[in-house]
Amino acid sequence: MNGVYNVVNNRYRLMSYGHVLSRSVWLLVCPAVLSYDWQLGSIALVSRLADHRNIFTAALLTTVSALSFHVIRSITRKVCSCCDGSR
16 A cells, blocks of 8 residues: 555655655666665655655755756747847
8 A cells, every 4th residue: 555645644745755756766867776665665754844855855856947947948048049040
């Protein structure tokens, strides 16, 4: 049974899903441990905002936001410079 799905508090659920997502991304980047099953409790639920595992989730959100901003900004610059006719 999915432990995160059964959590009543939405804040704990969101933090736990964020931790699982950041851990999955880390396994894509650095595949040191390839097998874990978070449904059976091998990854503990995040139940406090001050939990150190929230740092990884915040780092992932910051990185994705910065990359998205950079891509959108570079696309906007290319479109605007093409519309002017100047290169």
